[in-house]
Structure formats: C-alpha cells, structure tokens
Amino acid sequence: MGGSASDNGSDSFSWSSDDELDNKKTFDSSSAFTAANEEAFASTAEASSSSGPSSALFCHFVGAGFPESLVAKAMEENGSEDMDSILNTLLTYSALESSPSDKQNAENLHENEHPENERNGDSPQGIDAALDQNIDTDFCRKTDVDSDFWSSDYDENIADDFSDSDSCTGIEETSTPPSDKDQKFIFLADMGYPAEEVSIAMERCGPDSTVEELADFLCAAQVARAADPYYVDPPKPKLYSNYAKHKRRRMLEYDKTKKPRTLFEDEEPIRLPKQMIGFGVPTEPCPPVSRMLPDAALVPPYFYYENVALAPKGVWDTISRFLYDVEPEFVDSKYFCAAARKRGYVHNLPIENRSPLLPLPPRSIHDALPLTKKWWPHWDTRKKLNCLQTAIGSARLTERIRKALEQWDGDPPLHVQKYVLDECRKWNLVWVGRNKVAPLEPDEVEMLLGFPRNHTRGGGISRTDRYKSLGNSFQVDTVAYHLSVLKDMFPGGIKILSLFSGIGGAEVALHRLGVPLKVVVAVEISEVNRNILRSWWEQTNQKGILVDIADVQQLTGDRLEQLISSFGGFDLVIGGSPCNNLAGSNRVSRDGLEGKESALFFDYCRVLDLVKCIMGKKQ
C-alpha cells in the first residue's frame, strides 16, 4: 500500500484487468456450478496451494494478530503446512508474552526480532509498545482471521491450551473435564470479557461457535457500543491474546500511521448531509467535488458497500473506520426515481465522469404511476413516495380511510386530510379510486427500484416474499450511477464478488450499464432470492459464470483462495449487509451493528480483507 496513490487524486490508481480467465474457460457458463465443476475447482486450488509454502496460512496467522516474525519462525519450526503445531507454538509465545510473570521469557523469545523493545519490557506500557511494533503498514497484518481457521477441528487443541490458563486464573478444577462450552467460556472470561457478555455471545453465536467467532462477536459488540458517545464503556478486558489485542486495536483505531482516530477524543462524528446527493446526482446541480482516498483504500479490488443512512448514532463512524476510513457517500434515491431511499455508500470507485442509466426513470409519482393521477386529490401534495419497505399497509387501514372520506362530499376537513395524509405517507399508499387508496403492487415496486418487470414474480415465490426481497434491495439507478465508471474500465467484462446479493441489484445495475458479467460469485442466504437471481441470469442469457453460495460463513480463506485462484481475482466486491438491526422501522431489535443480522457487516470486512490479502500476495 502506499505508493500507489497518484498526485492528482486519488482514484486513478492502476488496475489490472487480467484476462486469465479466458485461458481456462472450462466452466459451464449457463448453469450453476455443478458438482463436477466444484471438484475440478477444488483440485485446481489444491494444486496451487501445494506448490509452495501456504501464503494463505501465513496470512491467516498474521491476520490473526501474530507478528510476522513469529509466524515465520513458527512455520519454520513446524513446517509450513502443519496448522495445529504452528498454532500451538504461536499460542505458547502469546501466553508467555501476555503473562507478566513470564514476560521476561517472552522478551527473550522476541529479542532477536524486536531488540528495540528491550527497554520497554518492565511496564505494562512496554507490552503495549511491543505490541505496537507488531502493527505496521503491511495490509496483510490488518486482515481478520479466517472464520474456518479455528474450525471445530482445532477447537480441541485450543481448549487444551486454555485448560492450562484456567489453573492460572484460579478456577477450580474438577474431576470431570469441563465441557467444550465451559472451556470456551472460561477462556473468554480469562481474556477479560464480562461473564454476562460471554453468555450473550455464546447464545447469539450458537453452541457450535468457535472461540474465534465468539471473540469476534465480543469485540464487535464492545466497539459498536464504544462508538456510541452515550455509552459508558464497560470494564476493559484485563488480558488479551495477541489476536484479540490486535483485532481490538484495529477496531478502535484502524490505521495508526494516518490521522489518529480514537473513539474517546473529541472527534466530529459523521453527520448526514441535509441534501443527500453524495458526490453528485445527475438531476441536481452539484458543485465540483473531489476526494482523497486513504492509502489503505487504494488497493485492488474495488469495493462498494451499502446500508441505511438513518442508522443509530455511531454506526456510520464504525462502518467508515472498518472500511479504511473512507468517507461515506449519502444519497437519497429520490433524485433517481419517484421514491425516497436514503442510503449510505462506502466505496473506492472514482467519482468523476459518472453517467446515469438511460432513459432516466420517472421521478414523480404522477409520471411513475400515471393511472393514479385521475384519483389524486389536490390536497395530497406528495410528489415523491417515501421509502419502499418490506411491509405494506393493511386492507383494514385503507378501508378506514375510505370510510373517513366518504362522509364528505367535497374536500374533507383539515383534520381528516391530515389523518389520511399521515397514513398515506407512512404506508406509501396511492390513489386508485374515488376515496380509495391502496399499497403499491409488487410490480410497481420493481419498476420504482429499477428492476425489470416480474423480476421477482413466479417460481414459487409468494407475494409477501416479493415485498420483503424488494424492500431489502438496492435502487438500481442509484447504484448504477455510481458503478457507471466501471464501464470503460472493464469492457471485456467484470469479475465480481457479490455479498448479500439479494435479488441481484448489483448484477442488474451492471448489466443495464452494459458491463459484461464475466464472473459473479453471489452470496445470499435466502433461497428465494438465489432463485430470483439465477432465473434472471438465465433469462438474460448471461455468458459468464454464476457461482452461488448460501452463507457468507462458507466464504472461508481457503474457499476464497480457490475462487481467486480459479478466476484470477475479483474486480469488485459489492454488497449491502443486513439492515434489520439498524433500520428505524424495527421496533423489536434495533440493536445496532452488533445485532444478530447487522453484525454480518463484519463479515463483509472480513471477506474484503481476505480478498485484498490473497490478491496482494498473488501479485
């Protein structure tokens, strides 16, 4: 990193649009990745990874927070492929380092690598300073540990190590060995996390969760809360493994080499702009804008992240900090279509020479839904719809409105107008008859969001699910405007990793822009949505390869390495993580970024980091 920033700005770093893929077009382009293809795939990756020391393994350990020098040493001692032994060695080093009584031993171990730390060794700050030395500007260091890295196969080994530390913390040993769950609990408690939080984490993450996943959850939850200026910071963990220490540091302060960003000093929080036009929209006069991307963002691939703009306080600060301190671009889709959709986008795409999808979609209700014009009362002054959500107004409500209006021959009195208008705004009701309002039909929502008609129709999909899938989707014209800069960059086609792809808003946007979809790896939990995307893919006669993956947790380092190796990397990592726990409409579980679904944001970061790391190593 670093050096690729050019003088004139920011966004002109060079990207290799390699065509490696053309040489290995042995994949069935029209159908899903078959089992046979999967096998071929695996063997290809296996061959590549066995050709030398596992760079991914090195990356994983470094990403987990272990110093490069230690990882190299451990790999040298144990062989570059024996993950168990390497891990044990590293954990031993870490335990020595984090235990004050054994600190001297740890220093001795590190003496050769970090002689400059010798003088700092006697104070707690010395340990911090020593750890600080382990955080340099190498991007790979900042990579999250891969989730399968501590898979259940490794849990036993880790637990073995932990049982040693148990005795140090004074926890009574019993004749029966503690269960796996208890061991995890004890280890995390020993790291300093409050027992209550550990319990919650174990409940949320499930009984099969690994220690790494639990630590991830706890770190994320603490940081998300710490980002809330009104939140009182809980007692800090007394001890950290190297991994947790590093991870926490990253969460608190992503890049020490740049402008210092700590959560506890007076810093201007991200504020939503009054006019949500981001770096410009095609339909409004915009002052010329330029931006300087942080160095960490000037590394391939391009990334594009989206979520609701009106998230709880502090959420966008956290999102921005995790995405290399890139400033979010807040845009309301009301500048692109007839419905509002206030969203934040964090991306490292150029912002010059954008172009909108043509023809420009209708931007008023009357133009978008001309049949409503006949019935629209003059006192309903709405020109735009509010945000299209996942739920619709009830029939009972529209009936109440009809009855309220029928009592009056001419215009209803003001208080009735206000009642009706409030409900119409809240539920996006439109006029479909005399005194008759109704929620939008699914196909109208499709049109407003920029999808082809019937995009979500048929194939065993219920009407309720159509609303839900559409409500959770991109506004295609808005996203396409931002992605339009890719058109000239990838005339031969683009290779994208689409996380939380939903009904394929990103894919539809690129397709409508005329960017050939050479490779799409789409990760989407909902089978209904995967079917919608695949159906669209086949109907539009796509020539590229579509791989669908159900769960982002399946996107491990190994899997990513396979995919990157086979496809020659990704040009774009795009996705909007779940907003369930951020959206204002949620009255039940608006828990912020640590919420059950919205915490998947950290998986977006994890995957993006891994992609950057793996692609960086392969160059």
Place this chain on the structure above:
DNA sequence: CAGACTATGACTACGGCT
C-alpha cells in the same frame, strides 16, 4: 403449514420558538 394479515414505537434529525 405456508402465506396473508395486522398491530406494534423508538430513535433521529430538523425547524421554529423562547
């Protein structure tokens, strides 16, 4: 049992006012 239907506020931001 899947799908349709319904009731269920809190949290922000902002403008006007004192």
Place this chain on the structure above:
DNA sequence: AGCCGTAGTCATAGTCTG
C-alpha cells in the same frame, strides 16, 4: 442552548385462514 412539534424509517411477532 434547550424545548417542542413534525416527519421519516431496507421490520418483527403474533394471529388468522384456507
């Protein structure tokens, strides 16, 4: 600055129904 009213928000859980 503080108060108050207005406005908007990629939703969830329980119930009903065929």
